[in-house]
Amino acid sequence: MLDFIARRLVAIIPVLTVVAIFVFLMLRLTPGDPAAIIAGDNATSDQIDEIRRALGLDEPIWTQFLIWIGKVLQGNFGESFFFKKTVAELIAQRVEPTLALAVCTLIIAVITAVPLGVLAAYRHGSLLDRCVMGFSVLGFSVPVFVIGYILIYIFAIELGWLPVQGYIRIGVNFWGFLERMVLPSVTLAVIYVALIARITRASVLEVLNEDYIRTARAKGLTNRVVLMRHALRNAAVPILTVIGIGIALLISGAVVTESVYGLPGLGRLTVEAVLSRDFPTIQAVILLFSVVYVLINLVIDISYTLFDPRIRY
């Protein structure tokens, strides 16, 4: 197992190298000059050139890359072109809302989707099954921002139960934090619930036709025990896989959700950085997302062994 983990961790290095080169080149090859953006609308060409020089953007691309990668290897992601703050500081400020959103979304998604999927499989062909599948299609089809605006309209503007936007840090005011997390998390969870419920249903349905389930039932076990202990546990591997893959969905969804709900998280930081061509920030955030994605999938792979003893690394 340790050997497997070590191998997977080492495999991160080429992944990150490719991501780093790709992101760096993409940013330099796409149109848009941070110096012109910083200088503002009234700036002259000379002023723009001065800023470009000050930011080191007048150097050849490979020189810029080597300088950047050299600093990254020392743990220094550089300074944002705009904020006069280090990128590490910016990311540290923005991690909490995104992390909170991701955790709340995962919790809501798992505790909703897994039972729904199991029930849909158990009541295969029933009205409940059709409703779950219908919701699943809807969850995939409706864009996150539409769901967000609908929820805001109903729960924040019409009913006035929850705030429209904003974020309060968990350490500052716990209830304020919870209040502001409900709508964004539910919004982002919709697509995730749709995905997990669908996969859970399919996996459980497949398992329910296995001989050992028939044996369990023949032994006189209750439906609950058959479903939870025998069927769900054996169906867990594909569900976990989907949760892992869904992390990418969560990251892209967070970008939209944070914008709709005015959450000062990494998703919005990414959008702002892209729009203002803040190269050091974009590069660092993309690298961070890549690391998170790889590590979460590593954790998922390891967790397979907990559910299926046949899997060994």
Next chain:
Amino acid sequence: MFNVKKSVATVVAAAGLAGLLGVSPGQAQTLNVVMHSDLKILDPIWTTAYIVRNHGYLVWDTLFAMDDKLAVKPQMVDKYEVSADNLTYTFTLRDGLEWHDGKPVTSEDCIASIKRWAAKDSMGQSLMARVAGMKAVNDKTFTMSLKEPYGLVLQSLAKPSSNVPFMMPARVAATDPNTQIKPEDVVGSGPFIFKRDEWKPGEKTVYVKNPKYKPRSEPASGLAGGKVVKLDQVVWRSVGDHQTAVNALLAGEVDMIEAPPHDLLQVVAKDKNIKLFNANPLGSQYTFRFNVLHKPFDNEKVRQAVLYAFNQKDFLNATIGDPKWYKECKAMFICGTPLETFKGWEDKLNSNFDKSKALLKEAGYDGTPVVLMQSTDLAVLTNLAPVAKDLMEKGGFKVDMQAMDWQTLVSRRAKKDPPDKGGWNAFLTSWVAADVLNPVMAGFFNAGCDKAMFGWPCDAKIQELRDAFAKETDPAKQKALAEAVQVRVTEYPTHVHLGQWYSPMALRNNIDGNIAAPVPVFWNVTKK
């Protein structure tokens, strides 16, 4: 019967709940505002971005300022004298001016600030080209000696929009103008204090009332007069999405939106708790900019044809829509200002396509397509380019409209390359009226070839007229010169003005006292 135990328990429980919810008694009077953009840069001299200019007006003060009639009034200056030969200006600062760190504002601070501003700003550069020297007479008095009479000394020091000559402590003003000042150096003498520890880009920017600020005794007018602060703090909330900002205003989570998009104004206006206030009666001006370096706009006659093909109403209808929020105006220096004049434009901007085609024929236009850049991500600009394309095609042009985001456009417009190698022929933008009040202030009139703004017009006559305008001290003669510049631009077109438009702020009804000024300001504002 009164149950003491129960009452105490209730009070304790309420206090506990209040503490848990973060509610504190006697909360500070806070104005929550959604500005047009998030504040990322803190130095209003380093960039010309409007959001940084607005931030500047909270933190720093100016020597002079323009009132609501655009007349220059002293602000930090108590009194000033101009020598009989118009070559020496003596400025004396008001008593009691203090930086936020408690140190007094001195003449040396002002001299250093003027120098740093002038190194970046076009009006500042024009002023400094005539300045022989500046000298501190004492802590509160300094002089500015000129090489020749210059009519725009006070107008320059009262320049309302980017770059604004904000006064900074000498140690801060010593920062290289091409280097951004540090966050810890955001120390001004203005009516609000920037809370560096609470500045969270992407989340909020906090300003608290400067308790030591001594406002002038005159009532507030435009950017001049007494800056009396009636709030404890102003918080700029960063809400990236317009719809979310409007929803937050409707729900009472924010008190004000600086510039709600025009398509959401109707939604906002329908709510009885919200009011709209046009804080900038002069508004903004749409502009079509030529690049004179390349075919076909290297030919003056071809550019003149555009003047005949266009009309302002089509542009304004396509972008703003509601006539309540726009105005057709053929005055290049803005309708309603001292330099308002229509001379030279009477027969233009009427979509006279026959005249446009005739001019193109006369110019020998060979059908070279005009590469027109369209920005697609700013609602107030997106529809301009399709209208321009349509009108130009009707006027005999071929147009290659290329869509891109605004930031790409900003980068591309700085390129002098030919259009087929990444350059451009034309684009459309908008100026705040305060930026285009006279031919020296308005950057697009600069026809100084390589020294001009992108588009690089090159015309000695325009430059002579601008220079004469700058030297002139008599307002009547200044107006005649501005008129001459405007007429000359119809012969040698540098840009086309496409009408004025207004962007009202949306406020909760309990917010009052907002001042009509070219820049959103927060003094005099109350929250009931």
